[in-house]
Amino acid sequence: MLSVRLEKDVPDVVVSLSGNLDMMTGEVLQETIKSLDSAQVHSLTFSIGGLDFIDSTGVGQLLKYYKRCAAKDICFRIENDNPEIEEILKIIGIRELVES
Amino acid sequence: MGSEHCQSENAFRPHNRVSVHPYEEYHSKYGSCRPVREFEIAGKGDISLIRREVDRFFADRLAFWSEVRLPILITLSEAVTNVVKFTPGGKLMIFAGEAGPCFHIIDHGGGLDLDVLLCIISGKRFSTYSSLGMGFPIMVRFAEEVTVYTSEQGTILVLQFDLDRIVKENSAV
Numbered sequence: 111m112l113s114v115r116l117e118k119d120v121p122d123v124v125v126s127l128s129g130n131l132d133m134m135t136g137e138v139l140q141e142t143i144k145s146l147d148s149a150q151v152h153s154l155t156f157s158i159g160g161l162d163f164i165d166s167t168g169v170g171q172l173l174k175y176y177k178r179c180a181a182k183d184i185c186f187r188i189e190n191d192n193p194e195i196e197e198i199l200k201i202i203g204i205r206e207l208v209e210s
Numbered sequence: 211m212g213s214e215h216c217q218s219e220n221a222f223r224p225h226n227r228v229s230v231h232p233y234e235e236y237h238s239k240y241g242s243c244r245p246v247r248e249f250e251i252a253g254k255g256d257i258s259l260i261r262r263e264v265d266r267f268f269a270d271r272l273a274f275w276s277e278v279r280l281p282i283l284i285t286l287s288e289a290v291t292n293v294v295k296f297t298p299g300g301k302l303m304i305f306a307g308e309a310g311p312c313f314h315i316i317d318h319g320g321g322l323d324l325d326v327l328l329c330i331i332s333g334k335r336f337s338t339y340s341s342l343g344m345g346f347p348i349m350v351r352f353a354e355e356v357t358v359y360t361s362e363q364g365t366i367l368v369l370q371f372d373l374d375r376i377v378k379e380n381s382a383v
Binding site: 132134135166202203 | 254255257258261280283284287288291294295344345347348351
């Protein structure tokens with residue numbers, strides 16, 4: 111189960127995630143992101159400290175949004191205060207690309 | 211069972227925690243072993259179901275499961291996700307030895323490309339095999355031993371964990 115909450119709308123979007131982000135739940139997040147008008151987005155921040163679980167498929171989905179933002183010159187951040195989730199981000203290498 | 215390490219002459223060891231063996235060796239080594247639980251892997255719904263069932267199973271049996279559960283569940287999730295994404299399906303067998311849990315993930319795919327595996331282990335992330343490229347380093351990070359049996363008949367991953375190591379690393383965070 112994944113809960114996606116739009117904390118702040120355009121232009122500086124903050125999306126808060128809680129629950130599990132994996133292959134099963136990624137579509138829920140995809141629907142929220144699709145609903146945004148990218149032309150109006152200046153920055154996109156994911157707040158993921160509330161996640162109980164994330165695997166490489168979930169991180170891969172965030173990485174996909176990072177790449178799209180980079181292509182459109184949109185600032186992209188992942189905020190997280192959960193050390194176990196942070197370790198997964200570091201192992202996969204996303205922290206070399208995305209600031210916290 | 212959790213602490214057994216393969217000593218096959220035919221083994222290829224691309225990493226100190228990873229060894230690759232001929233598929234036939236799996237049956238001679240584990241053919242007589244009986245799992246404590248078994249799950250079919252057929253679709254993406256099985257990933258969270260397996261995670262939930264494994265969590266419940268070991269929570270009742272391992273006193274310090276809460277201290278080791280996340281690294282083990284993530285590792286297992288990566289392996290099961292690879293079966294769902296890249297193969298027609300397979301199954302998970304769980305063994306509970308004295309040293310801790312051991313997982314056998316069996317798929318009916320076309321076998322693992324060892325060149326790709328080497329690339330991933332050598333640190334080339336975000337390959338075209340994006341999920342395997344990101345998931346395998348997680349398995350290698352948390353499992354004590356990743357033993358791969360692969361051929362055109364499919365692939366079997368045996369994941370063994372050193373629970374003491376995980377507890378020590380968690381307490382150091």
